[in-house]
Amino acid sequence: MKISQYLGLAAAIVMLGGMHSAASAQTKVNVGYTAAGDFLPVFVAKEKGYFDKRGLDVTLTRVALASTVPAALMSNSVQIGTGTGPGLLQASEGGLDLVAVSGAARQMRSNATVSVVARKDAKIATPADFKGKKVGVPGLNSVLDVVFRKWLKERGVAVDSVTLVEAPFPQMNDMLRGGTLDAVTVLDPFRLKIVGDGNGVKVADYFSDVKDGMLFGFWIATRTWADANPAAVKAFREASAEAIAYIKANPDDAKTIEAKYLGVKTPGFASFDIEIKPADLQDYAAIGKDLGLLRKDIDAARLIAK
Amino acid sequence: MKALARGLILPATAVIGWELASRAGVLSLDTFSRPSDVVVAGAAAFVDGSLLLATLQTLQAAAVGLCLAIALGVPIGMIIGVSAATRLTVAPTLEVLRPVPPVALIPLSLLILGFGVSMEAAVVAFACVWSVMIATTAAVRSMEGRLAEVARALEMRPLAYMRKIVLPAALARIAVGVRVAVGIALVVAVTVEIVVNPRGLGYGMIIAQQSLRPDLMYAQLLWIGFVGWVINWGLLALDRRYLSHFANAGRR
Numbered sequence: 001m002k003i004s005q006y007l008g009l010a011a012a013i014v015m016l017g018g019m020h021s022a023a024s025a026q027t028k029v030n031v032g033y034t035a036a037g038d039f040l041p042v043f044v045a046k047e048k049g050y051f052d053k054r055g056l057d058v059t060l061t062r063v064a065l066a067s068t069v070p071a072a073l074m075s076n077s078v079q080i081g082t083g084t085g086p087g088l089l090q091a092s093e094g095g096l097d098l099v100a101v102s103g104a105a106r107q108m109r110s111n112a113t114v115s116v117v118a119r120k121d122a123k124i125a126t127p128a129d130f131k132g133k134k135v136g137v138p139g140l141n142s143v144l145d146v147v148f149r150k151w152l153k154e155r156g157v158a159v160d161s162v163t164l165v166e167a168p169f170p171q172m173n174d175m176l177r178g179g180t181l182d183a184v185t186v187l188d189p190f191r192l193k194i195v196g197d198g199n200g201v202k203v204a205d206y207f208s209d210v211k212d213g214m215l216f217g218f219w220i221a222t223r224t225w226a227d228a229n230p231a232a233v234k235a236f237r238e239a240s241a242e243a244i245a246y247i248k249a250n251p252d253d254a255k256t257i258e259a260k261y262l263g264v265k266t267p268g269f270a271s272f273d274i275e276i277k278p279a280d281l282q283d284y285a286a287i288g289k290d291l292g293l294l295r296k297d298i299d300a301a302r303l304i305a306k
Numbered sequence: 307m308k309a310l311a312r313g314l315i316l317p318a319t320a321v322i323g324w325e326l327a328s329r330a331g332v333l334s335l336d337t338f339s340r341p342s343d344v345v346v347a348g349a350a351a352f353v354d355g356s357l358l359l360a361t362l363q364t365l366q367a368a369a370v371g372l373c374l375a376i377a378l379g380v381p382i383g384m385i386i387g388v389s390a391a392t393r394l395t396v397a398p399t400l401e402v403l404r405p406v407p408p409v410a411l412i413p414l415s416l417l418i419l420g421f422g423v424s425m426e427a428a429v430v431a432f433a434c435v436w437s438v439m440i441a442t443t444a445a446v447r448s449m450e451g452r453l454a455e456v457a458r459a460l461e462m463r464p465l466a467y468m469r470k471i472v473l474p475a476a477l478a479r480i481a482v483g484v485r486v487a488v489g490i491a492l493v494v495a496v497t498v499e500i501v502v503n504p505r506g507l508g509y510g511m512i513i514a515q516q517s518l519r520p521d522l523m524y525a526q527l528l529w530i531g532f533v534g535w536v537i538n539w540g541l542l543a544l545d546r547r548y549l550s551h552f553a554n555a556g557r558r
Contacts, residue, residue: 032421032504035516035517061421061504062504062513063502063504064500064501064502064504064509064512064513064516065501065502068413068416068501068502071413071416071417071502072416072420072421072502074417075416075417075418075419075420075421076420077420077421077422078420078421168515169516170515170516170518174334174337177334189518190518193518262517263513263514263516263517263518263519264517264518
């Protein structure tokens with residue numbers, strides 16, 4: 001074959017490839033999630049085909065540590081991942097250009113899934129009782145830690161009078177029982193287990209104490225990806241919304257799906273909300289500044305994908 | 307046979323004691339599970355294929371990382387071993403890099419390579435390359451001086467000298483370095499999976515823990531121990547069969 005023939009062949013192959021991708025115009029999206037019931041709508045949307053019918057080919061990957069999500073996004077091994085207020089703000093102040101693409105759930109006073117739980121014999125009943133105590137948080141500067149510090153400060157307890165220690169959720173129960181920790185900030189299903197086993201008693205639903213309806217988990221992506229794929233962002237939100245309606249109508253089936261993705265069943269449902277407003281992030285920015293975790297002012301509206 | 311029975315006394319007593327203690331309620335089931343539950347969970351994971359898949363994923367990353375370490379460590383080690391000038395130029399840089407804990411590179415490799423086999427293999431390679439490189443350098447430097455003279459007398463080109471004289475003479479000791487690296491590879495691969503990489507045995511273990519399944523977690527822990535033991539046993543067998551022979555032949 002002459003060179004021109006080779007070129008012709010190559011062109012034909014490229015065209016065939018193009019036709020193939022046009023025929024299956026599904027956008028591939030890898031989604032990294034952490035183990036929390038807040039993200040159930042996305043599991044349901046995957047199982048019920050709500051992503052497929054909107055042209056999203058979603059693969060769900062469970063990530064063991066929430067703090068690895070930003071790096072996984074930057075390396076493009078996942079395109080959408082779970083995020084929190086402090087995580088997003090600290091990452092963007094650190095120079096990672098991430099945006100929120102969709103809400104997941106809020107902490108409501110009527111339906112709290114996060115509490116600070118104290119060891120039975122630690123004699124902690126009021127905020128002031130935390131002075132000099134050792135409290136386990138899932139990660140320093142994690143959302144559970146940051147909001148707990150804000151809660152203490154608002155109630156006149158000096159944050160440095162409390163020792164905050166990193167403790168993974170699965171180990172909190174043992175660490176309370178063994179007396180290593182006096183209290184833990186913990187979410188379901190671990191919270192229910194600790195209280196149910198009688199190892200701890202709930203002191204406060206501190207998220208809704210700080211603000212009722214506070215944004216909790218949500219979904220983030222890199223700005224580059226979100227800007228390049230507005231249709232995918234829209235489809236992701238719509239599929240989640242459809243899944244929330246399905247969960248309301250079919251709670252039992254939704255619980256089965258939850259068990260499949262999380263390995264455990266929780267009794268209730270989180271307060272799902274795909275809506276995310278600049279004011280939600282502004283709340284976290286104010287907390288971050290108040291606690292000295294953030295230095296710069298943020299433009300909250302810029303951190304939310306259109 | 308008698309020795310085997312004796313060796314089994316300790317673990318058997320521990321397992322029976324563990325089972326009885328958890329049945330009597332002395333040990334908490336959330337923390338310690340129960341040997342019988344562990345066996346059931348392990349068997350289930352074995353039957354549905356998840357355990358085997360995870361094992362293959364871990365071994366794949368460890369093997370790719372190890373091959374990378376050998377592909378880099380042996381040539382670099384040989385050059386450093388042969389050429390004093392290179393050694394003086396490169397050694398300071400290597401000495402600075404060597405003490406960096408491989409685990410500290412996990413965030414960086416995640417940022418660059420993302421989830422998957424490549425980032426895990428990269429961290430494994432970094433962890434393993436040193437023992438291979440050092441073993442190679444030492445082997446080359448302690449080579450019989452007359453071999454170099456022979457090469458000079460034959461007017462061998464550098465590449466031929468490396469291939470025909472240096473590599474065969476150093477092979478046995480390089481293999482010792484590789485054996486050390488194999489042990490490191492498995493440990494580092496599992497660690498990377500526990501910390502970030504969503505694949506393999508380490509990931510399975512951490513997910514079992516997060517799903518409040520201590521029985522499955524213990525089953526995987528025991529399985530990782532077993533896999534490590536099998537690999538070590540295989541290496542020892544290889545050692546006896548080939549390397550010791552090799553090493554003795556070189557010495558004579």
